[in-house]
Amino acid sequence: MLVEKNVALQSYNSFGIQARALKLARVRSQEAVEQLVSGLGLNGGDAVPPLVLGGGSNLVITGDIKTLVIKVEITGRRVLEEQEKGFVVEAGAGESWHDFVAWTLEQGCPGLENLALIPGSVGASPVQNIGAYGVELQDRFHSLDAVDLRTGRTFTLNAAQCGFGYRDSVFKHAPSGEKGLGLAGRAVIIRVRFWLPKPWKPVLGYADLERKIAETGIEQPDARQIFDWVCAIRRAKLPDPAVIGNAGSFFKNPTVSVEQCADIIARDPKVVHYPMADGSIKLAAGWLIDACGWKGRGVGNAGVYEKQALVLVNRGGATGGEVMTLAKAIQTSVYERFGILLEPEPVVV
Structure with a gap:
């Protein structure tokens, strides 16, 4: 496992803040995370836990990072299962969230369209319990796999075990935090699965989407139309991190x-x-x-x-x-x- 030293982080956080990581490890597979745990002895209990970095879109860096930074770059997308009542789709934690949403529509698996154009990675989505335009990630979540940074073992969590709240989850709390069993700094998410129910039902009860219906006269939009509307709304309101x-x-x-x-x-x-x-x-x-x-x-x-x-x-x-x-x-x-x-x-x- 190659660990880079003194790595510039400006391009790894969407704020574009200049800072450096004294040590940065890129992980591109479950095996790489397990190797990292074994090779660096994280199970010894570092005083300062490592920083797990996905897309860096929900991060403010206030100085150089002196602990280990784990950059998650695990890819892969697949439709795991189609059932009578819905689809189960899966993506590696390092996949771009927006690209994954677009891909699900291409596979004929709607349900995530209201969450289009949210920056960041798939692995970060359950950490933050992302949400927009009437849909939260927990509404479409199935389960996730993560590696315990103390033992190197892989474990699976369902929605209840993730402790989802408004922009919150068990991954945002330290082990001794107010939620008790916190996983901040203790686990690396490696893949996430989503449940997309059938029959598909549009979620339109949001003022910006209602305005789009009024403007276009399309009263029964399909998932692709909602996806396009959400992208247009977000681009009109929010700055592109690549520019600002x-x-x-x-x-x-x-x-x-x-x-x-x-x-x-x-x-x-x-x-x-x-x-x-x-x-x-x-x-x-x-x-x-x-x-x-x-x-x-x-x-x-x-x-x-x-x-x-x-x-x-x-x-x-x-x-x-x-x-x-x-x-x-x-x-x-x-x-x-x-x-x-x-x-x-x-x-x-």
């Missing part, structure tokens, strides 16, 4: 009680909000940030995107420190005006 460094939506949409929402509406009637199945109300974090006047502003070379206040961008040469200083300033503004503390989505290292 960013990590997509930087803050989670907060949830509040009905009473809290009513209090905010009394002061700001235009606040964007959505009722949830559990009786809580979800607020649009981008609207809250915009209401505080942050759109287009910045700190140093880090800024708030002019077209979408929920996205922080690298205007050229931004450091992780500048990104986080900007994020904390936004959090303070929103808390002082609305009494809500926004929670960042990206992992900060």
Whole structure:
């Protein structure tokens, strides 16, 4: 197993932040991960766990990485099984998420189209429990395989064992964290499987998609049409990381009680909000940030995107420190005006 030293990470994180990894191992198979565990003695219990890196699209690097960085590059896509009630499809953790979504449609296996154009890798998708336009990954998840970094053994998790929450999973929590059995720094996801139910049903109850229906007059779009709409909507709203460094939506949409929402509406009637199945109300974090006047502003070379206040961008040469200083300033503004503390989505290292 070749371990590279002093590796530049700018091209490996979508923010384009300059930093270096003192040690970086590329893994392209399950066997390579097992070899890595055996060769480096990770089962000895390093004080600082390794950083598992997929597409780097949900990451803010604030300095050089002194622990081992494991770059997951495991590929492969296949339709595992077709049943009467649905398909099971599988992809290697290193596959591009968007390319995988497009591939499933080409195979006649719809169901992931609402999640098109989300940056990152397949392996990172369950870590973040990605979601967009009315669909979350947990809605389509079947199971995953991962390698235990202490023992080198492969294990499988189903949806319940992944502990999915809003932009959350067991992979985002340390073993001693609030969820108890956390897997952050303890496992490398190597492949993920998805359950795509039949008959296919479109998910259209989202304002942007409803506008597309009104604009085009297509009232019964197929999966490919929804895929194209989602891509167009995202491209119009969000910057391309290849052009402007960013990590997509930087803050989670907060949830509040009905009473809290009513209090905010009394002061700001235009606040964007959505009722949830559990009786809580979800607020649009981008609207809250915009209401505080942050759109287009910045700190140093880090800024708030002019077209979408929920996205922080690298205007050229931004450091992780500048990104986080900007994020904390936004959090303070929103808390002082609305009494809500926004929670960042990206992992900060």
